[in-house]
Amino acid sequence: MEKHCVIFGNNIFSKSISSIEKVILVSLFFFGSYVGFSQKAVEASVEKSVFGVQVGPIGVWAHNELKLSNQIALRSEIGWGGVSSAHIEPLIALEPRWYYNLNRRANKGRRIDGNSGNYISFRANYRFFDISEAENNNQDYLILATSWGIRRNIGNHFNYEAGLGVGLGIRDEEGKEIGYTTIFNLKIGYRF
Incomplete structure (x- = not known):
């Protein structure tokens, strides 16, 4: 011994x-x-401000995300979009996003720059007149929806987003019309 x-x-x-x-x-x-x-985990955070442009199957948008806390950013958006190429509408949107997996991504050595991560959001989307309907171009449309999505980087400036959500659509057409709506988001963008 x-x-x-x-x-x-x-x-x-x-x-x-x-x-x-x-x-x-x-x-x-x-x-x-x-x-x-x-225990030396990285305290990850969304960026102070992210500005970019995005295109999707039907539409083009300019957006800015402003940091509210380490995991929450407020996204503002303006653009042209619609449900089909026959219905293109100008829109504005406001969307607080909770990027819930930034710490996990950072600890695994994955990129979080440009707010690259998974998010849950509450989107308020206001669509103005529909340019395809000349006789009914005063149909305003408000969408309030909860969605889940991802954003990932491609190189230093390019990114893509995909997301799904459900919510309420409110149309003002000779009185209020309220119905359920689904949100599908697929965009490729450039971050400045």
């Missing part, structure tokens, strides 16, 4: 250590090192 010295402060204690105790001590040392390193 070997004798080892264990030093605590200025005191030296002699103690016999068995093979099992050695395995336990070595395991605790390595596990403790792993836990110690894993």
